[in-house]
Amino acid sequence: MTKQTILVVDDEPSICWAFEKMLTGEGHEVVSASSAEEGIRLAAKHLPDLVVLDVRLPKEDGISAMPKFLKATDNAPVIVITAFGDLETAVAAVKQGATDYLTKPFKLEVALRACRAALKQSANRATPVTTQPMELDSTVLVGTSPAMHQVFRQIALVAESDLSVLITGETGTGKELVAAAIHRHSLRADKPYLPIAPVALNPELIESELFGHVKGAFTGASEDRAGLFERAEGGTVLLDEIGDLPLATQVKLLRVLEQGQFSRVGDVRPRTANVRILAATNAELHEAVGRGDFREDLFHRLTGMQIHLPPLRDRCEDIEPLCRHFLAAMKYAAADTAIDDGLVAELAERPWHGNIRELRNAVEHAAVVARGRPLTIDDFPAPSPGRDDSVASSSQSLEGVIGQWTREVIEASSGKDLQTLHAQFLAATEPTLFQIALQHTHGNRAKAAEMLGIHRGTLRDRLRSYGLDDAN
Numbered sequence: 332m333t334k335q336t337i338l339v340v341d342d343e344p345s346i347c348w349a350f351e352k353m354l355t356g357e358g359h360e361v362v363s364a365s366s367a368e369e370g371i372r373l374a375a376k377h378l379p380d381l382v383v384l385d386v387r388l389p390k391e392d393g394i395s396a397m398p399k400f401l402k403a404t405d406n407a408p409v410i411v412i413t414a415f416g417d418l419e420t421a422v423a424a425v426k427q428g429a430t431d432y433l434t435k436p437f438k439l440e441v442a443l444r445a446c447r448a449a450l451k452q453s454a455n456r457a458t459p460v461t462t463q464p465m466e467l468d469s470t471v472l473v474g475t476s477p478a479m480h481q482v483f484r485q486i487a488l489v490a491e492s493d494l495s496v497l498i499t500g501e502t503g504t505g506k507e508l509v510a511a512a513i514h515r516h517s518l519r520a521d522k523p524y525l526p527i528a529p530v531a532l533n534p535e536l537i538e539s540e541l542f543g544h545v546k547g548a549f550t551g552a553s554e555d556r557a558g559l560f561e562r563a564e565g566g567t568v569l570l571d572e573i574g575d576l577p578l579a580t581q582v583k584l585l586r587v588l589e590q591g592q593f594s595r596v597g598d599v600r601p602r603t604a605n606v607r608i609l610a611a612t613n614a615e616l617h618e619a620v621g622r623g624d625f626r627e628d629l630f631h632r633l634t635g636m637q638i639h640l641p642p643l644r645d646r647c648e649d650i651e652p653l654c655r656h657f658l659a660a661m662k663y664a665a666a667d668t669a670i671d672d673g674l675v676a677e678l679a680e681r682p683w684h685g686n687i688r689e690l691r692n693a694v695e696h697a698a699v700v701a702r703g704r705p706l707t708i709d710d711f712p713a714p715s716p717g718r719d720d721s722v723a724s725s726s727q728s729l730e731g732v733i734g735q736w737t738r739e740v741i742e743a744s745s746g747k748d749l750q751t752l753h754a755q756f757l758a759a760t761e762p763t764l765f766q767i768a769l770q771h772t773h774g775n776r777a778k779a780a781e782m783l784g785i786h787r788g789t790l791r792d793r794l795r796s797y798g799l800d801d802a803n
């Protein structure tokens with residue numbers, strides 16, 4: 332391995348120490364500075380191959396000092412680390428030329444992966460990084476959970492590329508908001524952003540809506556009409572609920588993605604599409620691929636990057652900032668004080684099947700009921716049981732049930748170290764599995780073991796351990 336030099340600029344000695352230990356362990360040399368000014372001096376002296384730069388520094392902050400680091404190091408990659416994991420900081424860092432972005436606290440292995448990738452890039456670097464600062468518009472994408480930090484990082488890294496992005500997550504998790512943020516921070520920001528849900532269209536008209544048609548193409552086509560891809564020229568299209576796109580239309584979409592071409596319905600002339608395609612789905616698209624309902628080649632084409640938005644119940648840290656955000660948007664006078672820790676804890680208990688959309692509606696409802704006083708749980712409407720089949724089935728899916736069980740056991744352990752979670756899970760699930768297999772084989776253990784794919788002796792031992800030895 333070639334020895335490379337890394338400059339770590341952070342006023343927290345423990346962070347410098349951690350990077351030093353980790354990277355010297357990889358055979359590299361590490362120099363540290365506790366301010367931007369000292370860092371720039373060391374950068375000019377050591378010409379590091381990588382700079383790890385904290386945002387909050389005593390005098391000049393890391394982001395505004397970044398151009399100086401890039402200049403002093405001849406555009407060495409810069410990994411920015413910050414405690415403010417918002418979208419603005421992530422985008423500002425990347426726009427200033429950061430190659431990656433870590434939010435404190437981060438796991439050492441995540442930092443190490445980022446450093447390895449950046450050092451590899453450094454060794455191959457030829458072209459200078461753009462350092463042009465850009466005005467940033469405000470964002471409405473709120474969240475402080477590690478999952479949202481990861482989403483902000485992904486948006487920042489992908490925005491300026493022309494990659495297709497597949498945004499996944501349950502209904503109401505913010506997929507459309509993420510798509511809009513990607514567009515807003517992209518080089519296409521001053522061009523149209525057109526979200527469309529093909530499922531909401533008349534199936535006969537989907538292709539005409541997407542690709543346009545020529546006069547006489549079908550009954551009622553009384554004149555030529557441009558479709559979505561033409562109207563979005565130069566901009567971004569979001570195809571919402573992409574999993575519902577008919578197979579025939581999928582082929583045409585693939586042509587847009589692969590060749591940048593399409594034809595209006597009723598016309599054979601190819602037209603050029605200059606659009607970035609984002610897609611969103613709350614379905615398991617790879618399962619649709621497995622069933623043959625979704626083309627695998629299209630799936631891969633769409634997934635230049637995948638951004639997954641976890642359900643709200645898995646990122647309860649976001650509940651409080653989201654509540655405040657929604658109250659502030661309603662110009663609720665006491666937005667800062669209306670929510671206390673007790674209320675947040677009670678809200679965190681709810682399943683939020685409708686995710687952030689449901690939270691937003693609930694907060695707005697509560698604010699109206701509370702009429703200006705701090706909110707209580709009684710002001711909130713009852714939790715939604717899951718409004719449509721897809722929500723109901725996802726919450727009752729095997730994965731949903733396992734997720735709920737696991738969360739409950741962890742919560743019930745009330746912070747104690749859990750060391751038997753796997754064994755508890757087996758004890759909760761194996762007896763049913765074994766009993767049904769045995770019923771199916773009319774109590775024949777050898778056949779049941781064969782069916783389960785385990786040894787007969789193992790089945791006997793497990794049955795015994797669950798007290799089911801005599802039952803069959």
Ligand SMILES: Nc1ncnc2c1ncn2[C@@H]1O[C@H](COP(=O)(O)OP(=O)(O)OP(=O)(O)O)[C@@H](O)[C@H]1O
Nearest residue numbers: 471472473501502503504505506507508613687688
């Ligand atoms: N991180 C967030 N910060 C602020 N508001 C949010 C956030 N995520 C979602 N919302 C709000 O929640 C509502 C639902 O968001 P959005 O429409 O983006 O969800 P979706 O995942 O696209 O839903 P669906 O799959 O049902 O189309 C919107 O009102 C949106 O403004």
